[in-house]
Amino acid sequence: MSTVASPEELYCHNVLRPGNTNCAGCGMSIGLRWLDEALDGEKPTMVIPACCGIVTAGAFPTTAFGVPTAASTFASAAAVASGISNVYELNGESNVVVCWTGDGGTYDIGVATLSAAAERNENVLYICYDNEIYGNTGGQRSSATPEGVVTSTTPKGKSERKKDMMAIMAGHRIPYAATLSVAHRDDFLRKIRTARKTSGFRFLLMLSPCPTGWKSDPEESIDLISYAVRSGLFPLYEIFDGIRYRLNERPDGMPVEEYVTRQRRYTKVPTDVAPLKSYIEDQWRYLDAMAKAFPADGGVNPCHRIPSEDHDRKGE
Amino acid sequence: MARAMETGNHTAGYALAVAGEANRDARGCVCGAYPITPQSEIIEFLRGFVFTKGCVVPVESEHSAMAVCIGASLAGARTFTASSANGLAYMAENIFAAGFYRLPVVLIAVNRTLGPPWNIWVDQGDSLMLRDAALLQFYAESHQDLVDTILVAFRVGEDERVLLPVLVALDGFVTSHTQMVVDLPEQELVDRYLPHCKIPHRLRGDHPTTIGGLTWPRETEHHRIEIQEAMERVPQVLTEALDEFEQVFGRRPHGALSAEHTDDADMVLIACNTMARTLRNVVNTRRSKGERIGMIKSKMFRPFPREELLAAVSNAKRIGVLDRNHSPGSGGIFWQEVATTLQPCPDVIVQDYLVGLGGGDVTPRFIDEIIDDLASRDKAGKPVWKEVAV
Ligand SMILES: Cc1ncc(C[n+]2csc(CCOP(=O)(O)OP(=O)(O)O)c2C)c(N)n1
Numbered sequence: 001m002s003t004v005a006s007p008e009e010l011y012c013h014n015v016l017r018p019g020n021t022n023c024a025g026c027g028m029s030i031g032l033r034w035l036d037e038a039l040d041g042e043k044p045t046m047v048i049p050a051c052c053g054i055v056t057a058g059a060f061p062t063t064a065f066g067v068p069t070a071a072s073t074f075a076s077a078a079a080v081a082s083g084i085s086n087v088y089e090l091n092g093e094s095n096v097v098v099c100w101t102g103d104g105g106t107y108d109i110g111v112a113t114l115s116a117a118a119e120r121n122e123n124v125l126y127i128c129y130d131n132e133i134y135g136n137t138g139g140q141r142s143s144a145t146p147e148g149v150v151t152s153t154t155p156k157g158k159s160e161r162k163k164d165m166m167a168i169m170a171g172h173r174i175p176y177a178a179t180l181s182v183a184h185r186d187d188f189l190r191k192i193r194t195a196r197k198t199s200g201f202r203f204l205l206m207l208s209p210c211p212t213g214w215k216s217d218p219e220e221s222i223d224l225i226s227y228a229v230r231s232g233l234f235p236l237y238e239i240f241d242g243i244r245y246r247l248n249e250r251p252d253g254m255p256v257e258e259y260v261t262r263q264r265r266y267t268k269v270p271t272d273v274a275p276l277k278s279y280i281e282d283q284w285r286y287l288d289a290m291a292k293a294f295p296a297d298g299g300v301n302p303c304h305r306i307p308s309e310d311h312d313r314k315g316e
Numbered sequence: 317m318a319r320a321m322e323t324g325n326h327t328a329g330y331a332l333a334v335a336g337e338a339n340r341d342a343r344g345c346v347c348g349a350y351p352i353t354p355q356s357e358i359i360e361f362l363r364g365f366v367f368t369k370g371c372v373v374p375v376e377s378e379h380s381a382m383a384v385c386i387g388a389s390l391a392g393a394r395t396f397t398a399s400s401a402n403g404l405a406y407m408a409e410n411i412f413a414a415g416f417y418r419l420p421v422v423l424i425a426v427n428r429t430l431g432p433p434w435n436i437w438v439d440q441g442d443s444l445m446l447r448d449a450a451l452l453q454f455y456a457e458s459h460q461d462l463v464d465t466i467l468v469a470f471r472v473g474e475d476e477r478v479l480l481p482v483l484v485a486l487d488g489f490v491t492s493h494t495q496m497v498v499d500l501p502e503q504e505l506v507d508r509y510l511p512h513c514k515i516p517h518r519l520r521g522d523h524p525t526t527i528g529g530l531t532w533p534r535e536t537e538h539h540r541i542e543i544q545e546a547m548e549r550v551p552q553v554l555t556e557a558l559d560e561f562e563q564v565f566g567r568r569p570h571g572a573l574s575a576e577h578t579d580d581a582d583m584v585l586i587a588c589n590t591m592a593r594t595l596r597n598v599v600n601t602r603r604s605k606g607e608r609i610g611m612i613k614s615k616m617f618r619p620f621p622r623e624e625l626l627a628a629v630s631n632a633k634r635i636g637v638l639d640r641n642h643s644p645g646s647g648g649i650f651w652q653e654v655a656t657t658l659q660p661c662p663d664v665i666v667q668d669y670l671v672g673l674g675g676g677d678v679t680p681r682f683i684d685e686i687i688d689d690l691a692s693r694d695k696a697g698k699p700v701w702k703e704v705a706v
């Protein structure tokens with residue numbers, strides 16, 4: 001039975017409240033609501049660096065975030081979150097600390113901070129909403145921008161491949177890393193819950209549709225992510241302890257053209273999807289090899305994995 | 317009191333540790349730690365200290381050391397860190413942020429020359445680079461001054477009328493790596509002196525607030541005015557903190573500045589840190605020969621104690637400022653403050669001496685030469701480069 005949310009429910013305690021400044025069709029609007037839903041009523045403490053995600057709040061003294069939120073400097077989200085989570089731990093508080101960051105703050109300027117927090121296995125849930133661009137500053141390249149994409153600083157199309165952040169995080173042997181799709185709700189919610197049940201450093205990477213930066217139609221945002229997954233461009237998978245792989249969804253033969261032709265940032269398309277196709281091929285060869293050599297939990301559904309005693313968080 | 321023979325760095329480490337420990341019945345303490353010469357022994361000391369409720373997070377950079385303090389302070393803990401030279405420069409973005417968030421992080425600056433080219437010796441250019449942050453700054457002349465000032469720094473920075481980060485500087489090597497006899501206050505006295513750290517705007521699990529988001533010019537103006545007002549309350553809060561210190565520990569640390577023999581002095585020299593100690597010897601020697609000379613040990617640089625300074629030099633005709641720092645294109649940074657303060661007294665000669673940069677040893681001979689130069693002047697000139705490393 002569905003009920004209508006009371007104004008209090010709607011306005012007070014949701015992670016993302018009405019009145020936020022996200023563009024229509026922004027992936028963050030879905031991601032933040034699903035984060036909220038998957039936490040099953042628990043209120044996270046959020047750390048958000050400079051990025052669209054903090055603009056989302058709107059200007060002081062109002063805020064669209066219904067949970068305690070710290071706006072950090074651009075490179076510092078993982079370190080500020082480390083400070084908060086250490087104090088929570090010292091005080092026996094079980095509140096989950098969530099970093100909500102852009103690709104710029106994750107792949108580029110914040111990568112050393114992120115790497116160090118991961119290496120220390122800080123008790124932090126780190127979520128990168130990857131719109132493959134510096135959205136907040138007007139759409140410049142990042143190292144998450146795919147090859148061929150036109151941005152304001154790659155006017156002829158980016159000539160380098162997208163950085164493999166999942167592999168980098170796996171290299172830190174963190175307890176849990178996974179990719180998130182706003183077109184796969186059940187998978188998304190399950191992964192947030194798995195991450196919540198795991199202690200230590202957790203890294204989630206969400207491909208975040210950005211109509212403004214991608215020059216796409218806001219109403220196609222979810223379809224676009226679905227095409228990215230189905231074409232194999234954005235694989236859905238999980239990595240346990242940085243070494244055991246589980247692939248959640250296989251490409252179904254959807255041509256990558258379906259994805260790229262609906263965005264005007266891929267200006268060379270359809271004449272030149274060859275680089276993207278070889279990127280997809282390499283990526284899947286790598287993931288298949290890893291999943292074969294290091295399968296996760298011998299086929300046991302990882303969301304039922306029980307965290308070990310000594311890793312268990314206080315208060316749980 | 318436990319009298320001990322300690323290095324400056326261990327003295328600082330000890331003071332931070334007992335201050336952190338004094339918050340064990342509240343929300344504990346957190347230190348973000350990253351090494352740099354000549355600061356490293358401070359964080360090594362802290363990593364070895366067993367806190368009842370506290371932790372030292374070994375981060376990957378000074379930028380993150382301050383970020384960890386920011387997060388921990390936002391969660392209500394007492395926080396501190398330490399650095400030097402390029403570490404302070406690297407940390408700078410988050411030092412500004414800590415001030416703007418109104419978080420009373422205590423930051424120890426072991427003064428060292430900025431590079432490259434690399435030079436590990438003392439120079440105050442590193443901490444003074446941070447003069448425009450919302451950051452209190454104190455300069456400690458001895459090991460005792462250091463431990464006392466660190467405790468006072470927590471007391472003042474965490475006072476609800478202030479709520480700002482506080483930097484406490486000591487001279488690299490000259491103080492950090494030499495030993496002096498020092499009274500290291502016992503934990504129970506520190507517990508009495510330092511109230512529990514309260515961050516009124518800390519993040520609370522049940523209360524949605526967004527700290528550090530977007531502001532418009534109007535809010536920014538108010539924010540900066542509030543910071544200025546907090547700075548203006550510091551002298552009063554400091555006086556109370558020193559009074560209380562005297563009651564608990566039985567001695568009174570120096571205040572914002574200490575004026576020595578200035579009442580009858582025509583000529584006043586101003587210096588900070590260990591240079592002030594050398595200056596004191598020279599001044600005392602010259603006074604014993606009948607010269608009407610005085611000195612000011614400048615301890616609090618931010619907020620700059622303009623009124624106290626004006627009052628202290630009211631009889632002086634000539635003021636010489638010893639600056640172990642250099643702001644290219646301008647001159648010494650203390651001198652800029654002193655000259656601005658002395659604006660109402662256009663007849664007073666305020667002369668700058670850039671001395672001891674890059675760790676050059678400022679011996680009494682050079683200070684004597686500076687005083688002779690000042691005595692012979694009928695007007696102030698450009699900042700004088702007083703080279704000592706010849
Ligand atoms: C140290 C520093 N350098 C540059 C900036 C300017 N800046 C703010 S947000 C941003 C880009 C953010 O990109 P991303 O993390 O991908 O988030 P998005 O805006 O795309 O959501 C930049 C360059 C800054 N705030 N701080």
Ligand code: SF4
Nearest residue numbers: 023026052135210212
């Ligand atoms: S620019 Fe992109 S990421 Fe930023 S709010 Fe708009 S749609 Fe979202």
Ligand SMILES: [Mg+2]
Nearest residue numbers: 102103133135
């Ligand atoms: Mg981005």
